[in-house]
Amino acid sequence: MARPRQTIVSLDDTPFYHCISRCVRRAFLCGKDSYTGQSYEHRRDWIETRLLELASVFAIDICAYAVMSNHLHVVLRVDVDKAKDWSDKEVLIAWHTLFKGTLLTHRFVKDEPLQDFELNSVRDCIKVFRERLTDISWFMRSLNEPIARQANKEDKCTGRFWEGRFKSQALLDEAAVLACMTYVDLNPIRAKMAATPEESDFTSIQRRVKAALDGEQPNELLPFVGNERANMPKGLAFKVEDYLQLVDDTGRIVREDKAGHISHQSAQILNRLNIPEANWLKLTTEFGQLFKGPAGNLQQLTQYCEHLERKRRQSVSHCQKWFGAG
Structure with a gap:
């Protein structure tokens, strides 16, 4: 049974959340319908444009996103202090x-x-x-409702475009955030919709790669601000070039036609996160299957469940196996 949002979101434990919305009527509502041959690719642009617009209004940052043919992934960071x-x-x-x-x-x-x-x-x-303006439910509502109305108008029909509720899961530590971001950014490659991150349309990784070519970072996304240090600015505590390399290395391994490997640069990040390479590949290819609820190390999971007064620690075995005890 679906949980109320207040039993899922605990900003005292983490500001990071992975949200998923899926279409309901039939596959390829946002892509090309292989049955009729009609293309709905333009709807992916609708979703991306609206998503980035909301990031400029809400006190919620976008870490990663991927607009797929029939569903959307987005990793969000709630910035209560900003509000x-x-x-x-x-x-x-x-x-x-x-x-x-x-x-x-x-x-x-x-x-x-x-x-x-x-x-x-x-x-x-x-x-x-x-x-x-710091509420994930209002953010997703502000994204999904206008898109549904626009799609229904185009289809000359009524009814739901999205599933009744979006799914969300708390990302409880640095390793969970980075693994989930990579999982999201590699969605088109795993689905064989793209061969490389830079060719992955309607994704945050494509936007980050394009900006990096000019030595910049996209204004619409939460920036990478370098390794942890005193008086850090708001952002993700890694170097952007390290993250791009990590996603590229992982993507090459995921592709069956590439003999990829984890480079020394990427191995240093995994060492910092205390995640073996085999675990990393499992996380970034099966994150959605492994974790139906919160994700992170066992210590963070326990604290999160205690704060929300949960008697059962969901996905505890997977958290312990793939992230460790912390």
Whole structure:
């Protein structure tokens, strides 16, 4: 049975979450329908464009994503501190970018005079909107609902485009985050839709590779900020070139027509994560099958379950086997 979101999300334990949405009517709703020959590839662009737009509005960063033929993967990082730092007006401006708001919230943004009881109403709205702008459920709702309406209009039909609920899982430590990101970025290669990361359309890895060619990182994605050190900026604690090399090495091994291997550069990352090469390949090819719930080392899993008052530690054997005790 599906769990309520409040029993899945624990920002005290981790800000990182892997979310998946799937289409329901038939396969290839976002790709090419092999039965009719009709192409729906343009819908993948709809989804990617909307996803990146939301990242500029919500206090939620995108670490990785892959828009596939009939489903979407995205790895998110919730940035509560960012939302707390927003002024009241900044919260309302962000909310009005996506939603109507109220007459009073629009008057507040325009600096029009308001009576005390009206200001109290606006402050209540600001509190609610600030929380929603850090809420994964609101993020995914803001992504999925407009796409469903657009697709139904194109198909001249009604009904669900996506499954009733998106699936989400907590990524409890650095190793789980990196393994899940690589798993997501390699989706097109595993599905034989692309031969290399740079050819993987509608993915974060393609966007990162293109930016790296100019010595940059994409503004829409959570950046890599180098190895851990004091006073680190917000971002992923690895060098971007190391991550790109790791994904490329892993992708070459995944491909049956390539005699790939883990390079010395990538082996150093796996050593830091304390993950043997065989475990890494298992994680990055079968992450979705291994972990139906939270993923990470055993210690982090135990703390996460205690904070959410769970009696059963889901996927405990896989966490212990593939990530270790921590």
